[in-house]
Amino acid sequence: METRKTYHHIRNARRISQAVFLVLFFYLLSKTDVSSFPTNGGLQRLNTPVALFLEFDPLIAFLTVVSAHELYQGMIWALVILTGTFFLGRFFCGWMCPLGTMSHLVSAIHSGRLKGKSRLEANRYRPYQRWKYIGLAVFVGAALVGAFQVGLMDPIALTTRSLADAFIPAWNLFMQSVSSAFTSFDVGSRSSLFYRTGRVFEFLATRSKPVFFQSALFLAVIFIGVLAANRFITRFWCRGLCPLGAFLGLCSSSAVFGLQKNRSACTDCNRCALHCQGGDDPQPGMVWRQAECHLCFNCVADCPEAGLEFRFFPGRRETKAVPDIGRRTVLTSLVSGIAIVPIMRAETGLKKGVEPTLVRPPGSLMEEEFLARCVKCSACMNVCPTNALHPTFLQAGFEGMWSPMLVPTIGYCEPTCVLCGTVCPTGAIDEITPAEKGWVPMRGGERHGSKPIRIGTAFYDFGRCLPWAMGIECIVCEEWCPTSPKAIYLEETQVLTRQGEVRVLKRPHVDPTICVGCGACTFACPVKGKPAITVSNTGETRNPRNSFLLRESA
Amino acid sequence: MTDHEKISRREFLVRGGKAAALAAACTGAGFALHVSEKFPFDSHDDKALVRDLRIPGIERRMVLARGESPVRITRAVIERLGGMKVFIQPGDVVVVKPNIGWDRTAEQAANTNPDVVAEIVRLCLAAGAIRVIVADITCNETERCYQRSGIAEAATAAGAIVERPVEAGFRSVNMGGAMLGTQLVYRTFLEADKVINVPIVKHHSLTGATLGLKNLYGILGGNRSRLHQDVHDSLADLGNFLRPTLTVMDAYRVLRRNGPQGGNLADVEICRTVIASTDPVAVDAFAAEKWFGLTEEQLPYLRLAEKYGLGSASYREIPMNELTD
Numbered sequence: 001m002e003t004r005k006t007y008h009h010i011r012n013a014r015r016i017s018q019a020v021f022l023v024l025f026f027y028l029l030s031k032t033d034v035s036s037f038p039t040n041g042g043l044q045r046l047n048t049p050v051a052l053f054l055e056f057d058p059l060i061a062f063l064t065v066v067s068a069h070e071l072y073q074g075m076i077w078a079l080v081i082l083t084g085t086f087f088l089g090r091f092f093c094g095w096m097c098p099l100g101t102m103s104h105l106v107s108a109i110h111s112g113r114l115k116g117k118s119r120l121e122a123n124r125y126r127p128y129q130r131w132k133y134i135g136l137a138v139f140v141g142a143a144l145v146g147a148f149q150v151g152l153m154d155p156i157a158l159t160t161r162s163l164a165d166a167f168i169p170a171w172n173l174f175m176q177s178v179s180s181a182f183t184s185f186d187v188g189s190r191s192s193l194f195y196r197t198g199r200v201f202e203f204l205a206t207r208s209k210p211v212f213f214q215s216a217l218f219l220a221v222i223f224i225g226v227l228a229a230n231r232f233i234t235r236f237w238c239r240g241l242c243p244l245g246a247f248l249g250l251c252s253s254s255a256v257f258g259l260q261k262n263r264s265a266c267t268d269c270n271r272c273a274l275h276c277q278g279g280d281d282p283q284p285g286m287v288w289r290q291a292e293c294h295l296c297f298n299c300v301a302d303c304p305e306a307g308l309e310f311r312f313f314p315g316r317r318e319t320k321a322v323p324d325i326g327r328r329t330v331l332t333s334l335v336s337g338i339a340i341v342p343i344m345r346a347e348t349g350l351k352k353g354v355e356p357t358l359v360r361p362p363g364s365l366m367e368e369e370f371l372a373r374c375v376k377c378s379a380c381m382n383v384c385p386t387n388a389l390h391p392t393f394l395q396a397g398f399e400g401m402w403s404p405m406l407v408p409t410i411g412y413c414e415p416t417c418v419l420c421g422t423v424c425p426t427g428a429i430d431e432i433t434p435a436e437k438g439w440v441p442m443r444g445g446e447r448h449g450s451k452p453i454r455i456g457t458a459f460y461d462f463g464r465c466l467p468w469a470m471g472i473e474c475i476v477c478e479e480w481c482p483t484s485p486k487a488i489y490l491e492e493t494q495v496l497t498r499q500g501e502v503r504v505l506k507r508p509h510v511d512p513t514i515c516v517g518c519g520a521c522t523f524a525c526p527v528k529g530k531p532a533i534t535v536s537n538t539g540e541t542r543n544p545r546n547s548f549l550l551r552e553s554a
Numbered sequence: 555m556t557d558h559e560k561i562s563r564r565e566f567l568v569r570g571g572k573a574a575a576l577a578a579a580c581t582g583a584g585f586a587l588h589v590s591e592k593f594p595f596d597s598h599d600d601k602a603l604v605r606d607l608r609i610p611g612i613e614r615r616m617v618l619a620r621g622e623s624p625v626r627i628t629r630a631v632i633e634r635l636g637g638m639k640v641f642i643q644p645g646d647v648v649v650v651k652p653n654i655g656w657d658r659t660a661e662q663a664a665n666t667n668p669d670v671v672a673e674i675v676r677l678c679l680a681a682g683a684i685r686v687i688v689a690d691i692t693c694n695e696t697e698r699c700y701q702r703s704g705i706a707e708a709a710t711a712a713g714a715i716v717e718r719p720v721e722a723g724f725r726s727v728n729m730g731g732a733m734l735g736t737q738l739v740y741r742t743f744l745e746a747d748k749v750i751n752v753p754i755v756k757h758h759s760l761t762g763a764t765l766g767l768k769n770l771y772g773i774l775g776g777n778r779s780r781l782h783q784d785v786h787d788s789l790a791d792l793g794n795f796l797r798p799t800l801t802v803m804d805a806y807r808v809l810r811r812n813g814p815q816g817g818n819l820a821d822v823e824i825c826r827t828v829i830a831s832t833d834p835v836a837v838d839a840f841a842a843e844k845w846f847g848l849t850e851e852q853l854p855y856l857r858l859a860e861k862y863g864l865g866s867a868s869y870r871e872i873p874m875n876e877l878t879d
Contacts, residue, residue: 180722183741198722208696208720385695414695416657416702440658440817466783475760476779480693482657484817490759506759524693526779 003309007301014094014297018101025053025098029163030206032383046422049074051379053098054425057156058082058251059244060375064426067143067372072427082251089252093238093245094277094294099155099226100238104277106230122234123276125289125324129239132246133325134333139243141337146368147344147399148426151376153243161402162223164382165213165391168206170220175205211387212410215402219391239279239292246323249291253321259288259299260314266307272299282308284318291323344399354546355395356536359406359456359517362413362437363421363430366542367396373428376402380420380429386411388519389420404429406455408519408535413455415439415482415518439516440482451552456517457539458487458510465532467507471495477508477521477533487514488521512539512549602730606797607749609641614833614865614872616840620826621879624669624806630877631802631830632677641800642748644682649689649746650674650714651798652705653754653769656815657694660704663807663822664815666754668708670804670828674750675712689717689742690772717742724775731791732858733784738775743796751798751834755805755841757813757821760785761853763846764814765838766801767793790858793834797864801837803829808845835865836872843869 031048051074054060061078065071071078081092093100114122139150151157182198213219229236238245259282266284273283280292282299284307300308354367361380364370381389381404388411391402404420406413416434424431434440438452458477466472481488490506497503510533517535525531540546561569617634619627632638642648652666660668671688678686688709692699696718700706706716724738743749753769760782761768767789771778773796781788805827809816816822825845831837839856842848850856856867866872 176720176722179720183722202720202722208718210721385698414657414698417695417698441819472783473760473785474779474782476782478759479782479814482815482817484812484815484821486812486815524779526777526783528777 003306004301004303007297007303007310011297011301014295017095018104021096022098022101025159026163028052029160029168029382032206046383046419050383051377051423051425052077053156054160054375054377054379056081057154057244057425058085059150059154059247060157060426062247063139063143063148063150064373066140067146067148068369068426070427072373072425073431075425081248085248085251086254088257089255089290089293089295090245090248090278091295092248093242094296097155097238097244099159099242100235100294102159102227103230103235103237106227107234107277110231110234120270120273123273123279125279125281125292126239129279129289129292130323130325130329131240132242133249133323134329135241136243136246136250137330137333138337138340141334141339142341143337143372144334145338145341146372147341148372148374149399150243151374152401153241154375155237155242155244157375157377158223158226160382161376161378161391162219164378166216166220166223168382169211169213169216172205172207173210175201176210179205209387213381213387214390214407215393219402234279235277235294238277238294249323252291252293253323255290255321257310257312258290258314258316258319259293260309260311261285261288261318262307262309265305267305269304271302271304272308275299275302284308286318288319289324290319290321341399344397347397354537354543356538357405358392358395358400359408359519359535359537360540360542361389361404361406361420361429362453362455363418363432364455364542365428365430370428370542371396371399371403373426374400374403375426375428377425378402378404379423379425380404383419383423384411385417385419386414386523388413406519406535408522409531410523412519412523413517415520439518441484451541452483452516454516454539454541456519456535456537457512457515457548458517458519458521458533458535459538460508460510461530461532461534464527464530465508466527467505468532471497471503471505473505474526475506475508476524476526478506480520480524482518482520483514483516485514487511487516508533513552515539600728600736602728604730604795604797605744605749607747607799608797608832609799612640612832614836616829616831616833616837616869616872616874617877618827618829618874619877619879621877622826623879624667624804624826624828625673626879627806627826627828627877628670628673628802629677630879631828632674634875634877635800635830635832638677638681641750642678642681642683644684646678646683646747647685647687647745648678648683648748648750649687649742650678650709650750650752651743651769651772652688652690652752652804653756653772654690654699654703654705655693655772657698657702658815658817659702661807661819661822662816663754663809664756664813664817665699665703665705666752667804667806668704670802670806671705671752672708672712672714674752674802675709675714678750679713683748686714687717687742687746688714689719689740691719691740691775692772719775727795729791729795731787731794733787734781734791734795737778739773740775743773748799749796751801753801753803754807754809755803755825755845756809756816757811757846759813761855762848763842763853765841766803766834767838767855767859770796770798786853786855786858789855790862790864793855793859793864794862798834801831801834803831803837803841805829805841805845810845831872833865833869833872835859835867836869839867839869840874 055074058078179201261284275298277296278292280289389404421429421431462468466474478488617631619630621627656664658664758764811821860867
């Protein structure tokens, strides 16, 4: 009876662990503010490691090694989970994964509806649980030829992306609109109850300015779909689709920790299967699927006898340690994964037809290298202080879907900001310093290094520009241009007004040898909708095929 | 004869009554909410607002001080004007409005000198202000501007509340000006008892210089970059709307070229000067001529502002003291 008690304690510990990691995940996501900036050009750092969960993700680590041939910076932490899994099994799924915990919560509603035999049947091992291994093999195949695609479905990337791009902005938007409804009642009395209530809602928002993301609704619908599926099948995502679950399932075949069934003590009450999360058949007399087990400890805690126990080096008579998937299926999936890549690239023509609006964040590697690493996790978009980075849809081809691009009409790239590179878990965006970025002289005035990192070049649309097309004064783009000397310069000219009067005006021009493509001009342009100056990726430093000047610096 | 299911009289009345009540309620609500005229074309009949925060009857004068320490020359100019007590009454909520527009350090002279701001904060608190708020609607990202300018740190240490503007804080205000009608203004500037304008002297390629009245641009939200299309009318309207209690102009470092952002230290001239003025127009006229050789003819907004009674475009008519520290 003592051991039963121990299992109850372990189950409670698992619940606490799930809660702690879920809260930690939300906390890290909401802590995207940089609260202190080096005033003199030192290295900028975030106070909280916002990409921590991504760095601990062994699947991202493994597949970037496959596709980019290196284990980048903090990704080394993934070894903690990986080695743990080799010994223990899928403890990450049951104890730590934020998407797993959210699925667990939604599933709890589902399992309450089912009673008796139907509930037991719902938790039996099913053939669809093999799908995740097929998916994993496809992702591995794609990575073998340099396309890192697992970010589409990796649970940490999926959850980070959905929350950062859709749910956190929605939360903030709601809080801010409630706040403004309260505070707009009265101007003048800061002490009124309305005003104070409004300020509370203001405080609940994680950012002071609302942010918006392209594709937010699309991402939200996918995420809600993933969670809602649990209403029909307990932890459907974890059991059937999750590529990280599949990867950890494979790794757990070597686990020395596991379930030991004791047939003689079993009374066939089947309670062990009532709350089984993985669908791994813990009942004595059935084959326990080790690769499916989340180590939730529900089976042993629910067992009224001594029929089940978790122990080190259990016997394997009633255990299947490797996933139930044939060699031929694995091979076919792998080959399909490999084949998908040239098909995707035949369409986008990675080498030829570069979408001009695809301006990548500063420090991004060359497109092929970039796509071999980008997790599509949206960490860079979440941290971007000006809301400039957005998930692509098809601008970077299907291969680059949900990777970051700069949208200067919504936000521009801050001259001394390098945060996107500091949060990128895999180094798709290099961790550059403000001095290496080189847009503004740092420290003492002189520029470090000879050339700035250009992300594109600005071009005028003279038909929309006020001084060019309409004889109206405006120098806002020049005012905002952050480089020194300014890439935008003014030419004083005389124009004739409609009434035939001579007016002296300043007309702007771009010096392409100085322009870095930050998009501040586009952002500030008073011509809204379609600004009179726009940035394209022409001339970006990372891509020599996209250079257009013979003499690149002034 | 078909076989009807009979209902009781009571049920007949209840069910009929429900339907009638729903119909009556909806019809009533429909007529109550019904508007027969088209939507009024111009619904803005707010009275034009003026925020005149000047001290009534105060003498118009300027005090200029030169010296090594920005803190000491700031203190000196205020002292010579009669001390901060002339401007701040005990219990006042004071907003100090520096230029924190850009992601630049103090040495690059794109933002007001943090030591000047901090000293003004201390003087206000010493004069009995209940709260001193430092705020600006920045161009670049707020937090970065506030911190890299050094103003957030210096002002906080001096005892000010450094306010980061939020989206919800803008109010639609009718300025009733020649150029500026309804504009979005940040609430802090509408709520304050006193506003001290603390601009920095910088080059600007449209007007030649960006000075005190231009610094008031930083109270606005919305598509404010339109103001450059008729910058002189806009600046005069802005000055007419918000008439600051006092202007303290920072010319410790002057950005001579590539304004208003600069970046290159070669564009910065160290002038070690601070000017305090009860006349916001005269101090602009003075600084424009002294550092950029611009006459009042070249800056039409000065004349417009004079016409509105904001001050004197001919700064030589205003008494001026010069101090050296």
